[in-house]
Amino acid sequence: MNQFVPPEIDWAALSPVLIVLGIAVIGVLVEAFVPARVRRATQVVLAVVGVGGALVAVAWRWVVVQADGPTALVAGALREDAPALLAQAILLVCAFVGLLVIADRSSGEDAFAPSGAAIPGSAYEAEARRAGLVQTEVFPLTMFAIGGMLVFPAAADLLTLFIALEVLSLPLYLLAGLARRRRLLSQEASLKYFLLGAFSSAFFLMGLALLYGYSGSVRFDAVATAVPATSGMDGMLLAGVLLVIVGLLFKVGAVPFHSWVPDVYQGAPTPVTGFMAACTKIAAFAALLRFFYVVAPGLQWDLTVVLWIVAIITMVVGTVLAVVQTDMKRMLAYSSVAHAGFVLLGVIALVPSGISSVLFYLLAYGLATVGAFGLLTLVRERDADGNVTGEALHLSQWAGLGRRHPVLAVSFTLFLISFAGIPLTGGFIGKFAVFGAAIEGGAWPLVVVAVLASAAAAFFYVRVIVLMFFTEPTGTDADPGTTVVRTEGLTAVAVVVCAIGTVVLGVVPGPILDLAANATKFML
Amino acid sequence: MSLVNYLVLSGILFSIGSIAVLTRRNAIVAFMGVELMLNAANLTLVTFGRLHGDLHGQVIAFFVMVVAAAEVVIGLAIIVSIFRTRGSASIDDANLLKS
Numbered sequence: 055m056n057q058f059v060p061p062e063i064d065w066a067a068l069s070p071v072l073i074v075l076g077i078a079v080i081g082v083l084v085e086a087f088v089p090a091r092v093r094r095a096t097q098v099v100l101a102v103v104g105v106g107g108a109l110v111a112v113a114w115r116w117v118v119v120q121a122d123g124p125t126a127l128v129a130g131a132l133r134e135d136a137p138a139l140l141a142q143a144i145l146l147v148c149a150f151v152g153l154l155v156i157a158d159r160s161s162g163e164d165a166f167a168p169s170g171a172a173i174p175g176s177a178y179e180a181e182a183r184r185a186g187l188v189q190t191e192v193f194p195l196t197m198f199a200i201g202g203m204l205v206f207p208a209a210a211d212l213l214t215l216f217i218a219l220e221v222l223s224l225p226l227y228l229l230a231g232l233a234r235r236r237r238l239l240s241q242e243a244s245l246k247y248f249l250l251g252a253f254s255s256a257f258f259l260m261g262l263a264l265l266y267g268y269s270g271s272v273r274f275d276a277v278a279t280a281v282p283a284t285s286g287m288d289g290m291l292l293a294g295v296l297l298v299i300v301g302l303l304f305k306v307g308a309v310p311f312h313s314w315v316p317d318v319y320q321g322a323p324t325p326v327t328g329f330m331a332a333c334t335k336i337a338a339f340a341a342l343l344r345f346f347y348v349v350a351p352g353l354q355w356d357l358t359v360v361l362w363i364v365a366i367i368t369m370v371v372g373t374v375l376a377v378v379q380t381d382m383k384r385m386l387a388y389s390s391v392a393h394a395g396f397v398l399l400g401v402i403a404l405v406p407s408g409i410s411s412v413l414f415y416l417l418a419y420g421l422a423t424v425g426a427f428g429l430l431t432l433v434r435e436r437d438a439d440g441n442v443t444g445e446a447l448h449l450s451q452w453a454g455l456g457r458r459h460p461v462l463a464v465s466f467t468l469f470l471i472s473f474a475g476i477p478l479t480g481g482f483i484g485k486f487a488v489f490g491a492a493i494e495g496g497a498w499p500l501v502v503v504a505v506l507a508s509a510a511a512a513f514f515y516v517r518v519i520v521l522m523f524f525t526e527p528t529g530t531d532a533d534p535g536t537t538v539v540r541t542e543g544l545t546a547v548a549v550v551v552c553a554i555g556t557v558v559l560g561v562v563p564g565p566i567l568d569l570a571a572n573a574t575k576f577m578l
Numbered sequence: 579m580s581l582v583n584y585l586v587l588s589g590i591l592f593s594i595g596s597i598a599v600l601t602r603r604n605a606i607v608a609f610m611g612v613e614l615m616l617n618a619a620n621l622t623l624v625t626f627g628r629l630h631g632d633l634h635g636q637v638i639a640f641f642v643m644v645v646a647a648a649e650v651v652i653g654l655a656i657i658v659s660i661f662r663t664r665g666s667a668s669i670d671d672a673n674l675l676k677s
Contacts, residue, residue: 241663
């Protein structure tokens with residue numbers, strides 16, 4: 055009765071994922087076989103080529119899909135349609151710039167502990183540092199995370215989504231714990247991220263099990279067709295859908311599942327924070343979009359209430375708590391929570407333009423995030439001997455930075471006003487598009503809250519700008535206390551790309567919006 | 579015996595697991611709670627597979643076991659590195675990150 059039918063696999067359509075995961079596996083082999091001298095250079099080149107190649111592959115598949123229409127891959131486990139490909143492209147662009155920041159060595163050393171297993175402050179760690187050991191495993195780990203993220207927007211069944219969730223999360227748990235400086239904080243962030251992440255994926259899995267019990271399948275489309283056809287098991291359906299959404303909202307960092315966000319963003323190495331803040335959010339929102347737009351229309355009435363409440367408290371809590379932060383990374387973390395709330399508006403809207411506007415918003419947000427965190431890696435403290443140490447993250451340390459380092463301060467300002475959603479930046483167009491979609495979907499009370507929250511949020515962004523340009527620096531000119539280190543060049547490239555992207559998205563958003571307008575329908 | 583009993587059992591296991599995560603202070607024990615939750619989900623999957631009379635539930639359970647094993651590797655690595663640093667695996671001791 056159960057005859058085995060081998061699935062037909064369209065390898066060409068899978069090429070973006072295969073390239074990234076293939077490079078990740080090669081990266082692991084490089085760790086084993088390539089001599090230590092050239093290992094880092096090999097890994098950097100491999101990773102950059104891998105992400106770039108995957109981007110080209112996605113562009114090629116986009117052309118194919120535009121011509122031939124969307125298809126189901128791997129016996130229906132994945133969907134190759136316009137929203138999936140666009141999300142993958144956005145993801146790869148942000149991952150590419152994020153990777154450049156991760157690979158950069160400012161003041162001669164990268165952001166990662168020379169030996170992750172060494173006890174912080176031990177003789178062994180000091181020795182590893184003196185010997186100039188480099189943690190090159192971060193590159194394969196990042197590539198595995200990107201691989202999982204690429205599957206996320208395309209996954210059309212809950213099992214694939216679950217596996218992708220783990221493939222993207224597990225490397226990030228490790229990366230969060232590998233900071234070169236402030237290692238106790240970093241390890242603690244790693245532990246918190248891991249325990250809460252594992253907890254939320256257990257909820258996701260229980261939701262998967264309940265939906266399987268309800269519909270007899272884990273395919274989104276099968277669940278969606280079972281919704282009107284099955285009666286008397288509404289409790290199980292709702293519980294299943296809610297648990298799955300909880301798992302995804304955790305990754306997004308929406309209140310009340312946000313408690314990990316500030317701690318992990320603060321503790322993780324700053325380049326990793328930028329990478330995961332941008333890319334995890336893009337991947338998780340793309341998956342949430344597909345799940346919601348395919349499964350939810352049948353149970354809109356039950357789900358809308360929950361998601362409205364989540365969206366409102368996410369925007370309010372994120373904004374209010376960001377105002378009272380004194381640490382740069384924590385402030386940006388809470389601001390990213392608030393942004394999750396804004397993006398949720400486009401998800402809740404349940405109109406075709408919701409999909410494209412959410413993707414546009416994520417692109418604008420992702421670029422600004424990678425850029426801002428990339429700049430954070432350059433602003434450092436000096437100890438009494440004049441040695442450059444960890445990042446200067448307290449707000450007061452940024453006072454007067456604009457006078458000494460105008461270029462850095464101006465680009466940071468650009469990213470902040472994009473976060474705030476001020477015109478002529480990508481953030482403004484993104485907010486405009488998402489709010490427009492929400493109004494179209496009849497969620498205008500949410501839009502009112504969102505506009506008020508954005509206005510309040512502008513306060514703490516502007517506060518940093520005022521601090522940088524209009525406040526007297528704390529130190530003397532001879533010993534400013536805060537210093538800006540030279541980069542190897544990669545962070546500079548990443549920041550320039552992000553800045554240009556942010557401005558282009560704000561001034562001439564037309565082409566990208568037109569592109570996104572093709573991605574308004576999920577294949578069932 | 580009715581298959582519903584298995585579902586009730588898995589519900590009880592899932593609750594015990596989540597309560598363990600939320601209340602126990604030792605990272606290892608909290609992590610065991612997570613594993614219990616995953617296994618409760620496995621039991622649900624297998625039971626539903628039997629109810630529906632198809633094999634998907636069991637196959638998914640295998641996938642979950644592999645994922646759980648990978649998670650154990652990562653989790654123990656993180657917990658051991660914290661334990662070696664601080665000499666304790668208590669979650670309450672990990673309190674440097676605060677607003």
